[in-house]
Amino acid sequence: MYKVLLIEDDPMVQEVNRQFIEQVPHFRVIGAATNGIQGIEMVRDLNPDLVIIDIYMPDQDGLETLQQIRTEGHAIDVIAITAASDIETVRRVLQNGAFDYIMKPFKFARLKQALEHYHAFRQRLTLREKLTQKELDSLLQPVDIETDSALPKGLNDITLQKVINYLEKQINPVSAEEVAEGIGIARVTARRYLEYLEKQQKIQMDIQYGGIGRPVNRYKMK
Template identity: 40%
Template structure:
């Protein structure tokens, strides 16, 4: 498996150096950029397209949460590990809903940092590079989703697995209507699950334009 590219967002130079030194000790990861403010981070992340972003919550211009929301809104396909001193339950819950794969509370030791990255690499390996997925592959991937983002009210694990299985079986980008026919569900139900997966950067949305009317959304696994 190729190295996982990493981008670090941290406004404290000392903490930034610590995070970089921690990262260097773990094989399989490569730092490709860093930023000390949200706007610079945003532009560089779009340009460099890292696989993983280590994101601090408190930045001088906008919060890490605001940056994460912006990245998710634009469907930028990255995974995020939050690094922050914030401990309040509301903030942590919001970050989980936005699909952060882990949450490191400052100050943390190397062993916890290492666990976060190794767990991420293991979960990523469950899906990246597979031409098709067995049920156990999907179950493992679902576990990584549930570990990073709580399913919203109205969504459940069983239906999520059916939607993912349908995406794998079709092996190409599909509309919500096409996938609904594949899995035997209502189109509106399937769309809810697809949009959730897109919001946490597990599914990519492509807009295809016809001769008239609105563009059609096509969904595919990242």
């Protein structure tokens, strides 16, 4: 469960962000600050995993706060959600290590995509000691979930990453039904992702024959 701190001066936006974030699995809001000064204090006290920060705020704006987070050496990630759209602000926020930058007004799907990408990123870094260039590229440059042209129609990169993460944790080959239950998707959906991964030669399929009934296809990472 990732601990999230909100730094946002508008109470209404703050509450909307909280509700959106807590609809996404693995994320829990542990506090909210109304300006950067208060936000820094809460970063020190609560040690969040992720900070969702606005840029335009009184007393101390989001950019100054982000710079202070980096100066103080806090090992946390930051996603900016802001109305600031000028190139200079975007450039400076990204230069200071923001994981993502979302412009207001935004839809829930965009925030959900950012959080799921963040989860996939953290999971991959936790599970692996080393990455290939291709794996790193997929983490740094994820395919957009709404305009995914690199995958067959109906598949998206976020769910694909969930399937891969699940398979990497398994010691023994697993069935499509076990994958579906493990990550919370339909069995037919799991089968489509497994078939895609098999065609890409990323996983190996074993056919297991039991007693009465059809043989079961089981899959494992190569």
